[in-house]
Amino acid sequence: MLSALARFRVPGILALIVAASFIPKRAKAYEEYTAPRDADVNAAGARSIRIEAAAGILRVQGRSDITRVRVKGTARTNRRSLLDDIKLIAERRGDEVYIKADIPESRGWDSVRDYDQYGLDLVIEVPNSIPLDVEDGSGEAEFVNTGALELNDGSGEINIRSARGDVRIDDGSGNITIEGVQGSVRINDGSGNIRARDVTGSVVVADDGSGDIDVSSVGGTMRVENDGSGNIDVDRVSGDFVVEHDGSGSIRYDTVKGSVRIPDRRRRGRA
Numbered sequence: 001m002l003s004a005l006a007r008f009r010v011p012g013i014l015a016l017i018v019a020a021s022f023i024p025k026r027a028k029a030y031e032e033y034t035a036p037r038d039a040d041v042n043a044a045g046a047r048s049i050r051i052e053a054a055a056g057i058l059r060v061q062g063r064s065d066i067t068r069v070r071v072k073g074t075a076r077t078n079r080r081s082l083l084d085d086i087k088l089i090a091e092r093r094g095d096e097v098y099i100k101a102d103i104p105e106s107r108g109w110d111s112v113r114d115y116d117q118y119g120l121d122l123v124i125e126v127p128n129s130i131p132l133d134v135e136d137g138s139g140e141a142e143f144v145n146t147g148a149l150e151l152n153d154g155s156g157e158i159n160i161r162s163a164r165g166d167v168r169i170d171d172g173s174g175n176i177t178i179e180g181v182q183g184s185v186r187i188n189d190g191s192g193n194i195r196a197r198d199v200t201g202s203v204v205v206a207d208d209g210s211g212d213i214d215v216s217s218v219g220g221t222m223r224v225e226n227d228g229s230g231n232i233d234v235d236r237v238s239g240d241f242v243v244e245h246d247g248s249g250s251i252r253y254d255t256v257k258g259s260v261r262i263p264d265r266r267r268r269g270r271a
Helices: 002-021 080-085
Strands: 033-042 048-052 058-063 068-077 087-093 096-102 118-127 132-138 141-144 147-155 158-173 176-181 185-191 194-199 203-210 213-218 222-224 227-229 232-237 241-243 246-248 251-256
Touching (some): 033 087, 033 096, 048 118, 058 132, 068 087, 068 096, 096 118, 176 185, 185 194, 194 203, 203 213, 213 222, 222 232, 232 241, 241 251
Parallel strands (some): 048 096, 058 118, 058 141, 147 158, 158 176, 185 203, 194 213, 203 222, 203 227, 232 251
16 A cells, blocks of 8 residues: 555656756755945046956946946855855056956865855946946846946846947847947847847847847948847838848848848848
8 A cells, every 4th residue: 555655656756856956046945145345446537447247146327427436246155154255356457447256166066065156246336438348257237328338248138228339249148138329239149139229320240149139220230240040120220231141030120221131031021
């Protein structure tokens, strides 16, 4: 009787094991320890702001009424003894303001504990007249009302709103959303959807591995140099619309004032 009952319960136990394997890492039960990491740096006369973020959320807010870079950071880890290992570097280096999340890499696995986990969330206020040069490891990145932006991002969603200058993005994975750029946009993207609206200059997707491209209201040319897979949907382009190479997925367009040059087999729309 017990043997039969054990055999009856095995499928249920296996189902629980399979379901548990799909629980996200952050959902795993462990105690989180936090500590503030704040800084304030004079940015008067600076020509650029360099930000090197790591694991954690990054939010950058541009302001017209400040001449300093203000950083509010939150260090996070799963072991209290590791908090001191998470540092914030914030300093003036000539005509550059330099901000860095200085955290160690994971120490790996042993038979006693899970991976050591580190993160440093950063909320940064910057003068919106100074260009940004940003390198971000993983986690969500958001930029609002900043100056020109050059972003190298590993993974995580990217949101950009109201940039006053050109935007350049080199992204590994994650969705990209851009709304309102007074300048041009150039994107290299590994995977994830790309959505852009209200760009006064041109938009160039130099390379896109996978994911949809959805762009509207472009003041210059809309160009896709190399697209691996995913649909392309373009609307309200003042200049030309050009697709040089497209692997798979449909191409749709509407209200293009300039010329349209796309692979004939993908053509679907009207100029």
